[in-house]
Amino acid sequence: MEAIELEQDQTSQVDTFQPVPAVVSQVRKDTPDTFTLTLEPEGAEPLPSFLPGQFSMLYVFGVGELPISISGDPQEKGKLLYTVRSVGKTTHALVSRKVGDSVGVRGPFGKPWPLKAARGKDVLVVAGGIGLAPLRPVIYYILRHRADYGRLVILYGARSPRDLLYQKQLDSWSRLPDVQVLTTVDYGGLSWHGHVGVVTTLFRYVRLQPLHSVAMVCGPEIMMRYVAWELEARGLPQGDLYVSMERNMKCGVGFCGHCQFGPYFICKDGPIFTYREMRPWLGKYEL
Amino acid sequence: MVTNLPAIGTQFLIDIPALDSIIGGLRRRGYEVLGPVVRGAAVVYDAIEGVNDLPAGAGDEQEAGAYRLTRREDGALFGFVLSPHSWKKFLHPPEARLFAARRDGRSFRLLNGGPAPPPRYAFLGVRACELAAIAIQDRVLLGESYSDATYRARRQGAFLVAVNCTWAAPTCFCTSMRTAPPAEAGFDLALTELVSSERHVFVIEAGSRAGAEVLAEVERHEASPGDRLEAERAIAAAKASIWRKVNTSGLRELLYEKFDDPRWDHVAQRCFTCGNCTQVCPTCFCTTVDDSSDVTGQQTERWRRSDSCFSQNFTFIHGGSVRMSAKSRYRQWLTHKLGAWVDQFGSPGCVGCGRCITWCPAGIDITQEAAALRADEEIAIGKGDAI
Ligand SMILES: Cc1cc2nc3c(=O)[nH]c(=O)nc-3n(C[C@H](O)[C@H](O)[C@H](O)COP(=O)(O)OP(=O)(O)OC[C@H]3O[C@@H](n4cnc5c(N)ncnc54)[C@H](O)[C@@H]3O)c2cc1C
Ligand code: SF4
Ligand code: SF4
Ligand code: FES
Numbered sequence: 310m311e312a313i314e315l316e317q318d319q320t321s322q323v324d325t326f327q328p329v330p331a332v333v334s335q336v337r338k339d340t341p342d343t344f345t346l347t348l349e350p351e352g353a354e355p356l357p358s359f360l361p362g363q364f365s366m367l368y369v370f371g372v373g374e375l376p377i378s379i380s381g382d383p384q385e386k387g388k389l390l391y392t393v394r395s396v397g398k399t400t401h402a403l404v405s406r407k408v409g410d411s412v413g414v415r416g417p418f419g420k421p422w423p424l425k426a427a428r429g430k431d432v433l434v435v436a437g438g439i440g441l442a443p444l445r446p447v448i449y450y451i452l453r454h455r456a457d458y459g460r461l462v463i464l465y466g467a468r469s470p471r472d473l474l475y476q477k478q479l480d481s482w483s484r485l486p487d488v489q490v491l492t493t494v495d496y497g498g499l500s501w502h503g504h505v506g507v508v509t510t511l512f513r514y515v516r517l518q519p520l521h522s523v524a525m526v527c528g529p530e531i532m533m534r535y536v537a538w539e540l541e542a543r544g545l546p547q548g549d550l551y552v553s554m555e556r557n558m559k560c561g562v563g564f565c566g567h568c569q570f571g572p573y574f575i576c577k578d579g580p581i582f583t584y585r586e587m588r589p590w591l592g593k594y595e596l
Numbered sequence: 597m598v599t600n601l602p603a604i605g606t607q608f609l610i611d612i613p614a615l616d617s618i619i620g621g622l623r624r625r626g627y628e629v630l631g632p633v634v635r636g637a638a639v640v641y642d643a644i645e646g647v648n649d650l651p652a653g654a655g656d657e658q659e660a661g662a663y664r665l666t667r668r669e670d671g672a673l674f675g676f677v678l679s680p681h682s683w684k685k686f687l688h689p690p691e692a693r694l695f696a697a698r699r700d701g702r703s704f705r706l707l708n709g710g711p712a713p714p715p716r717y718a719f720l721g722v723r724a725c726e727l728a729a730i731a732i733q734d735r736v737l738l739g740e741s742y743s744d745a746t747y748r749a750r751r752q753g754a755f756l757v758a759v760n761c762t763w764a765a766p767t768c769f770c771t772s773m774r775t776a777p778p779a780e781a782g783f784d785l786a787l788t789e790l791v792s793s794e795r796h797v798f799v800i801e802a803g804s805r806a807g808a809e810v811l812a813e814v815e816r817h818e819a820s821p822g823d824r825l826e827a828e829r830a831i832a833a834a835k836a837s838i839w840r841k842v843n844t845s846g847l848r849e850l851l852y853e854k855f856d857d858p859r860w861d862h863v864a865q866r867c868f869t870c871g872n873c874t875q876v877c878p879t880c881f882c883t884t885v886d887d888s889s890d891v892t893g894q895q896t897e898r899w900r901r902s903d904s905c906f907s908q909n910f911t912f913i914h915g916g917s918v919r920m921s922a923k924s925r926y927r928q929w930l931t932h933k934l935g936a937w938v939d940q941f942g943s944p945g946c947v948g949c950g951r952c953i954t955w956c957p958a959g960i961d962i963t964q965e966a967a968a969l970r971a972d973e974e975i976a977i978g979k980g981d982a983i
Contacts, residue, residue, distance in 0.1 A: 325744075326695065326745070326898075326900075327695050328695075330704055330705075332702075332703065370704045370896060371699075371893060371896040372887065374887075374898075409702055410702045410703075411704065413704070556911065556913065557910070557911050557912055557918075559885050560883070560885075562739075562741070562742040563736075563742065564736070564737060564739075564742070564881070565882060565883045565884065565885075565903070566881060566882030566903070566905065567882070567884070567903075567910060567911070569928075571852075572935075572936045572939035572940060577739075595918060595919050595920065595923075595924035596855075
């Protein structure tokens with residue numbers, strides 16, 4: 310198996326603003342409003358490779374363009390997977406694509422999850438809702454490089470059982486050695502026998518080695534703040550905790566100005582940041 | 597071919613016909629020459645063919661929320677201070693087509709290989725603060741990893757003729773932003789206008805080989821020590837008349853600390869969030885995109901348009917905008933210009949041109965707002981005079 314480099318040379322492209330059409334080869338319904346699209350190259354030119362945590366700007370002909378994280382396996386070359394939750398005009402158009410339709414792709418853009426810094430350590434993946442999508446490549450990567458990492462702990466929360474993404478995969482991962490998977494939902498319903506409550510309530514089931522772990526967190530901002538407080542309280546250094554940020558994005562490369570967050574451009578300085586970088590800014594109302 | 601090029605940095609004296617020849621020389625080289633012209637009640641930047649198009653005798657009066665074109669007796673060609681336009685409108689145009697595409701079965705094809713080749717621009721009359729603004733946009737749009745193709749194509753071929761200010765407006769504060777004249781770098785030619793009852797001439801120097809080649813073709817002689825002194829004094833007098841200022845020391849940290857300061861509520865009561873300030877600012881670079889299709893839905897275009905952090909949907913994410921209040925949007929603008937920009941690009945995003953002060957319908961003054969935020973600080977720690 311060919312190893313992927315954990316650093317990527319991002320030299321300027323011919324024209325950063327021109328989307329390349331790629332064909333939808335599979336559409337999977339993950340939850341009632343969330344679908345995973347697989348894109349493959351239209352012609353001979355292969356799709357670009359990516360690093361876990363990076364996103365693309367996906368373009369629907371005549372409708373619009375938006376940032377979507379890549380949710381597939383970084384080592385499965387030639388395909389790009391995106392897990393999209395339909396919340397508005399363009400995401401709706403995106404999830405309505407049929408096999409054989411094309412979508413425009415720019416990127417990948419952004420800084421990746423710290424898979425290099427996490428080598429030799431336990432990895433704690435904490436996700437809320439659609440936030441598991443940008444973290445799935447991390448899971449794939451670690452499972453393919455099992456000897457390079459310690460324990461893998463996946464904590465995942467969603468609104469209700471039917472909103473949990475990748476349920477079959479979560480099940481199969483949970484049966485692997487040295488992998489712990491815990492899920493929780495806000496509202497369980499009668500047939501749910503698992504945990505109920507916010508994702509931070511799962512920490513009590515985790516044996517954390519605070520000085521020997523890296524945490525990667527993605528979900529709603531408020532959830533990430535609670536998770537960060539909880540992990541800080543358990544002694545995890547701020548620099549070993551990483552979060553993925555989200556803001557309006559029009560370009561993905563630092564030119565449009567929309568994604569600014571304090572001194573940062575989320576598109577090019579992030580979307581992955583250490584909690585140490587984010588802490589002064591997170592939770593500031595209307596920043 | 598001329599082998600004896602005028603040395604870079606050596607000052608020469610030229611008269612008005614020679615300036616006309618410079619414009620002619622640029623046009624012969626295929627440049628579209630742009631310079632100040634009077635349109636309606638303001639000096640703006642537009643195409644010129646010769647010195648006759650320049651706004652002889654035009655002056656301006658500027659104050660917070662006020663601009664008036666005036667007449668000067670001396671016939672100076674660069675006797676106004678600043679146009680509401682900046683060179684941004686040519687280098688980073690308010691509208692640019694990113695691509696056109698045509699439906700192709702269930703896919704699409706791009707119709708062109710990128711933006712059309714832009715004209716080669718020569719700008720006549722770039723002030724020192726405007727040179728600094730162009731250098732700032734260079735740092736934003738010609739980044740290390742990506743560069744903006746539209747900007748790069750226009751910027752690469754541009755020929756810049758700087759003009760050193762010999763008059764300043766009350767809205768100017770370039771001196772405190774370290775962008776004041778004389779222009780020191782980044783130009784091809786630099787002029788200083790000397791106008792008196794005896795003579796109307798220009799001290800000129802080349803700042804690049806391209807500039808020296810243009811200068812080589814026109815009638816000139818080396819500036820005398822007296823000419824040079826007169827130019828220096830005129831520039832120094834303009835600078836000495838500037839009274840507005842921003843104290844930039846520790847300002848970035850101060851602004852970050854002042855996130856919850858009541859002053860933001862004060863300015864929010866006056867600000868209309870119209871975005872005039874960002875539009876006239878020579879460094880503001882934000883853009884958005886628009887997709888529009890023809891009636892058949894077979895063909896579509898994606899356009900980039902200038903945008904403003906003052907617009908409410910600037911920060912829209914599903915569920916609503918992050919910055920809903922006027923307070924948060926003014927705070928973003930000022931904190932970005934004078935604070936965050938330093939973290940992002942190594943200098944403030946303000947060159948002290950004062951356009952945002954002049955063209956704000958509410959007369960909101962960036963220097964005053966920055967000072968007020970600092971004054972609170974000084975009162976709080978018991979030093980400095982209460983205002
Ligand atoms: C780095 C990054 C990664 C993302 N990854 C995913 C992902 O993997 N899966 C997923 O389902 N969603 C993801 N999102 C969120 C997704 O981009 C938005 O849900 C989407 O833009 C909403 O667009 P819309 O046109 O459907 O909604 P509308 O509500 O119609 O929005 C209109 C426009 O506003 C802007 N906008 C609205 N919401 C957002 C938002 N949350 N973030 C940025 N711009 C927004 C877009 O320009 C959009 O076209 C990601 C966002 C970012 C910034
Ligand atoms: S912020 Fe105002 S004074 Fe500063 S460069 Fe922009 S327009 Fe000029
Ligand atoms: S500061 Fe003035 S020009 Fe800028 S948005 Fe507010 S009212 Fe408009
Ligand atoms: S998305 Fe345009 S600057 Fe970040």
